[in-house]
Every structure is written in structure tokens, then in C-alpha cells.
Amino acid sequence: MKILFLSISYIKTIEEKGIYTDLIRQFRDGGHQVYVVNPIEKRLNKPTQYVIENGVHFLRVRIGNITQNNLIEKGLSTLIIERQFLNAIKHHYREVVFDLIINSTPPITFEKVIRFVKKRDNAKSYLLLKDIFPQNAVDLNMFRKNGLIYKYFRMKEKRLYQISDYIGCMSQANVDYIKKHNPRISANKIEICPNSIDILSINNNDDSVKQIREKYNIPSDKTIFIYGGNLGKPQGIDFLIECLKGNNYIHQAFFVIAGAGTEFNKLKHYFDAEKPTNARLLEELPKDEYELLANSCDVGLIFLDHRFTIPNFPSRLLSYMQSSMPVLAATDVHTDIGQVIEQGKFGLWCESNNVEQFNKKINQFVDSTLRESMGKNAKTYLEQNYSSKHSYEIIMNHFK
Known part of the structure; x- marks a missing residue:
């Protein structure tokens, strides 16, 4: 299959260790063609770039700063990531027909990207749910529940769940929470797909x-x-x-x-x-x-x-x-x-x-x-x- 992997984690190299890179290598080694779209933050002073590295296609999209900054800058940068990713995919992957889209949260704002690729390529989508937003921000008093900001992101969250063919949650508590608070989402597409890594032997002397x-x-x-x-x-x-x-x-x-x-x-x-x-x-x-x-x-x-x-x-x-x-x-x-x-x-x-x-x-x-x-x-x-x-x-x- 041809797989589109969307993430806001900055991946320096496909060989580094991590929950996303380890999973991507599993797909690569399983004979699939993997196309990754991930960001390069503005503070790194690098342009958007497309490279093929060890059998994996990387489209690194220049975006605003979403880490190591204040909440206002992070919020504004997060709001426009969706448009930046969508434009980059239309330009660089316009001739690639994808079978499967895998994306993770955060952010919950990739709904339009997924909708576009699903419609264009008749693809399926799998959501790796690593973050339940905006409720987590409400819990920490970052903004008010039922305020305009909350309602906007809650709308995006619902749309993302709705358009996803499958939702992989980190644990049973996550499964139960999503089912309880999103009763309109088919329970059959929600399952446990936990955080995972390639397991290494570590010998300490x-x-x-x-x-x-x-x-x-x-x-x-x-x-x-x-x-x-x-x-x-x-x-x-x-x-x-x-x-x-x-x-x-x-x-x-x-x-x-x-x-x-x-x-x-x-x-x-x-x-x-x-x-x-x-x-x-x-x-x-x-x-x-x-x-x-x-x-x-x-x-x-x-x-x-x-x-x-x-x-x-x-x-x-x-x-x-x-x-x-x-x-x-x-x-x-x-x-x-x-x-x-x-x-x-x-x-x-x-x-x-x-x-x-x-x-x-x-x-x-x-x-x-x-x-x-x-x-x-x-x-x-x-x-x-x-x-x-x-x-x-x-x-x-x-x-x-």
C-alpha cells in the first residue's frame, strides 16, 4: 500500500528511535511505500523540503513555531498548519495515489487534509489518538469550556473522529472516554492501538x-x-x-x-x-x-x-x-x-x-x-x- 503519514513531530531521520519512527519503519519493512508529512518550525530557518531517506519519502513543511514559545504564538501557528500541510500535499504529492492515511493527535486540525486525500484517492484513514483536545486544555484552565475557542476546536475534534475510518486509542480508559463523550461516533471503529516502540536489548555495566x-x-x-x-x-x-x-x-x-x-x-x-x-x-x-x-x-x-x-x-x-x-x-x-x-x-x-x-x-x-x-x-x-x-x-x- 501507499501510506500517507501525518504528524507534527519533527523527525530528523527515519532511523531515530520514537513511537512514530519505529512504527513507520514497520510499514516500510513490511513492503509498503510510506510518505511522511511533518513540520519544520520557523525557528530552525529551513525551507520546505522533499527528500527520500532510507526508503521513506519525507515532505517537511515549513510552519510557524509550535514548541518552545508562548501560548499565543503556538495557538496561531497551530491554526494554520492544516492549510500549510494541505497546500504542500497538493503540490508535492499531486500524482501519488494513497491507500491509507495515518495521522496522530495533536493536532486535531487535520480534518480537511484527510477529507481531501480520502475523496481524491478513495483512501482509508486511521487516527492514532495521542491527545484529547480541547478538553485537556479546559482541565488546565487554558480556556473556558463552551467559550468560542472551545467550541471551534470541539467542532474540529468531532469532524476528525467522524471522518476517520478507525481510531486507535492508547488504553482502555481512552476507548471508554471517546465512546462516552462522542456517542454519535460508531463504537466499532474505536480500538486500542497503544504507544509502542522497537524493543532493544540494553546492557548496563x-x-x-x-x-x-x-x-x-x-x-x-x-x-x-x-x-x-x-x-x-x-x-x-x-x-x-x-x-x-x-x-x-x-x-x-x-x-x-x-x-x-x-x-x-x-x-x-x-x-x-x-x-x-x-x-x-x-x-x-x-x-x-x-x-x-x-x-x-x-x-x-x-x-x-x-x-x-x-x-x-x-x-x-x-x-x-x-x-x-x-x-x-x-x-x-x-x-x-x-x-x-x-x-x-x-x-x-x-x-x-x-x-x-x-x-x-x-x-x-x-x-x-x-x-x-x-x-x-x-x-x-x-x-x-x-x-x-x-x-x-x-x-x-x-x-x-
Whole structure:
């Protein structure tokens, strides 16, 4: 089949590791022709470009800035992405007839692009639902429910669900939420198609762990908890700071925070003012360097703001599992990530507004026997449930 893959994730190379690139390679290696449309943000100072890389066609469309900027610029840039992608496809892919369109959220504003290609090529479409917008923004008080902004994006969301032939959700809670809040959408086209990756064998030796810890001034005699990734409003950074403050008395625990986002400066202000002795804050690292750092730590952390009413399921979980690390998730009560972690026996969960419960979980992980057992379970659960081959087969099952 000829497959059109739409995403707002910037993909430097098809060989990099990630939930989208790993899935794209599955389609490529399965004998399909894959055409990717993804953005180049204005701040990178590059024009729209079309290249063929390792068997995959890339159309990188110059757009406005949607990351590392303020909400107004991000919002305006997001509004015009649909038109920019549509114009680029009409120009560069005008003679390509697609069989399948795969797109992910965010954004929910690709409905016209999908409608055009479906009508022109008689193609099917598969939506990878990674973000439930605009309700997530309402949960965080970014704008008012039933206001004009909400109504506009809710209309776009409904149209996207309606035009999609299949909707792949990250977990059962996501499936249940979409069915409940979108009763006009056929339940038969909604299924679980989870975040997934190519599973690698990671061998850590004592020398490499010692070396990377020394490089970042991380103690060798403590249990190291790491959070890596986006540091924005969805992560509930205020709660994270309260957890750091509340763990000063747990002398066997040390926290490493590495990432970037709109709330990074809030964290930096705390570190500069309080100079905590139980934690280290690092700016976003290159992917390979971050993986080395993460593999030298003991427990992976996941944070979600407790105000969420939509069931997020962060993909950060997968990198922890691949490193055979147990997971501590502090989240709202609507996501089922905590249930998955605890039922799979590879981690612990608490609500992200209870510092006392968080501290109790931290104390449990000081036990190296518990960490080792849960770490092994994490890798096993990953292999059985979250491989990119598994996601590929879920999608292709509709086209056999």
C-alpha cells in the first residue's frame, strides 16, 4: 500500500528511535511505500523540503513555531498548519495515489487534509489518538469550556473522529472516554492501538553507570529517580516541586529532572533559590545522551496534573520499561496508567495531589529487591504489549 503519514513531530531521520519512527519503519519493512508529512518550525530557518531517506519519502513543511514559545504564538501557528500541510500535499504529492492515511493527535486540525486525500484517492484513514483536545486544555484552565475557542476546536475534534475510518486509542480508559463523550461516533471503529516502540536489548555495566553518574554529579550510593521529557503544565510542576521539598528527609533517594518546556523556568527558580541537596535539574539533553543517563538510574517517574479529566497515557513510560526500570506514576484518577503499572507489577501509583503518599512510594523503592523484580516485569510487559510490531499488526488487521 501507499501510506500517507501525518504528524507534527519533527523527525530528523527515519532511523531515530520514537513511537512514530519505529512504527513507520514497520510499514516500510513490511513492503509498503510510506510518505511522511511533518513540520519544520520557523525557528530552525529551513525551507520546505522533499527528500527520500532510507526508503521513506519525507515532505517537511515549513510552519510557524509550535514548541518552545508562548501560548499565543503556538495557538496561531497551530491554526494554520492544516492549510500549510494541505497546500504542500497538493503540490508535492499531486500524482501519488494513497491507500491509507495515518495521522496522530495533536493536532486535531487535520480534518480537511484527510477529507481531501480520502475523496481524491478513495483512501482509508486511521487516527492514532495521542491527545484529547480541547478538553485537556479546559482541565488546565487554558480556556473556558463552551467559550468560542472551545467550541471551534470541539467542532474540529468531532469532524476528525467522524471522518476517520478507525481510531486507535492508547488504553482502555481512552476507548471508554471517546465512546462516552462522542456517542454519535460508531463504537466499532474505536480500538486500542497503544504507544509502542522497537524493543532493544540494553546492557548496563557498573563502569558505564559510574561514569555517567560522575559526569552529572549524581551520587552512587543512593536510589536515583529520574523524570525526563516535557516540563509543561500537563506535568503538574507545582506538585513535583512539593515532592522534592518533601523528600529532603529521605536520605537514600535522589532525583534527576531532565527536560524542557514552558514550566522549566519555574523549576529552575526553585533550584536556584532553595539549592536542594536531594535533586539535580538538567536542561534537555540530546536523545542518545539522555538514554545513557536514564539507563544509569533506578526508577522512572511519571507526573500528570491531578486536574485532568481526560485519560492521558504518556509515552515516556516505554523508555523506562525498555531500560528494565520500575515506574512510579503520580497522576490524576482518570487515566488508567496507574492500573496498568500496578496490575503488571512493574511499578507503583499515587494521586498527584498527595505528597505524603508519594513519599511512601519513594521509601518502598529504596528496597533494591523490589526494584529488581519490578524492573524485570517492566521489560516483559513491554515485550508482550508495547512493541511497534504489535501496533503495526493492529492497524494492518483492517486491510488483510
